Amino acid sequence: MNLFEAMKVFVKVTETGSLSGAARVLNLSNPSVTRHIADLEQYLGARLLNRSTRRLSLTDTGSAYLERCKQVLADLEQATLAAGMHAANPSGVLRINAPVSFSVNHLGRLLPLYAQRYPNVKLDVTLSDRIVDLVEEGFDLAIRIGKLQNSSLVMRKLAKAHVLTCAAPAYLERHGMPQHPDDLARHTCLTYAYTLPDNEWRLQRDGKVHTVRVGGGLHCNNGDLLMAAALAGMGVIRQPTFIIGDAIRDGRLRPILTDYHGDALAVHAVYPSRQHLSAKVRTFVDFLAQQFGEVPAWDRDLPI
Known part of the structure; x- marks a missing residue:
């Protein structure tokens, strides 16, 4: 009954x-x-x-x-x-997990705009480059960049970013400009911990992939620190445009091997379920997609 x-x-x-x-x-x-x-x-x-x-x-x-x-x-x-x-009507606490460098450089400036539009939503943001378990750790959504593992999570592509190889002009004046991916093996390359394998860089041209084993004096799990070291002339980095875009545009970093490209990185929002999606999650994801646009700010006016 x-x-x-x-x-x-x-x-x-x-x-x-x-x-x-x-x-x-x-x-x-x-x-x-x-x-x-x-x-x-x-x-x-x-x-x-x-x-x-x-x-x-x-x-x-x-x-x-x-x-x-x-x-x-x-x-x-x-x-x-x-x-x-x-x-x-969006309201309540929205718990977000997002990568450190991407959030500091791009997400932070957007959060006040969202909060102004939806004042009844309280944003609780945790920055971490590790892959969290959304359900177990109680997050409503996460921002993830790069290739996603197969999972039961719902994902929505928000934007893309390109990966460029670059160095400071002072470094290139001392060590010369690489002309071929193989030349990178003779340069000091600053490597990122979450790239697997972290000592190999893959560049391609005309459908041919060049895999180069690289190494140098710095291995780090944060892209901003790698960029700071590169700006100081320590070596060559290969980082996404959402980190290095401004430094390339204003000449502090110079792109190298521009005829060789890597795969673009996808920026995704992921959340546990599409069914009964809360207004706070839906509006936040829609807001980010709208703000990033077809060509996000970090990719504009770059040799990609």
Whole structure:
């Protein structure tokens, strides 16, 4: 028995004054209405209605139960309306996990704009370059960059970024400009810990892939630190444009081997489920996709 459905039928019978009247209003058959009332009385172990050939009347128990039913159904309706409004209007805490360098360089400037547009959402952002378990660690969504592992997560592509090889002009003046990927083996290359394998750089031209084993005096798990070291003339880096784009545009870093390209990196939003997606997640993902645009700011005016 569906208790709430039976309660609704009981209230409607008392309002219309008959089983048939309740059946018409609720678009049910007469036997269905009769069964709901009988099941409810059996469940309660008490008679709710006195039946005669002409009319129905409430028992004392039925009269007391009717008032409780009306209150319960009214509370249920209010709860349903509130849940619907909450689902339609972004509110509550939005827990986000995102990569460190990407967030510091690009996500941080967008968060105030989102907060201004949706003031009822509180942003709780954790920066980490490790792959977190969204469900186990309680995140609503994550920003992930690069090739995603197969999983049950829902993913939406937000933008892309290119990976460029570059060095400071001072370094290139001392050590010369590489002309071929193989030349990188003779240069000081600063490597990133989360690139696997971290001592191999893959560049391609005209469909041919060149894999070069590189190494140098710095191996690090943060792209911003690698860029800072490259700016100081320490060596060659290969990093995404969302980190090095500004430094290339203003001449602090000079791209090398521009005829050779790597695969573009996809920037994704991932979240546990598409079903009953909350308004706070939906609006945040839509907002990021709109802000990044077809050609994101970090890729503009670069040799890609």
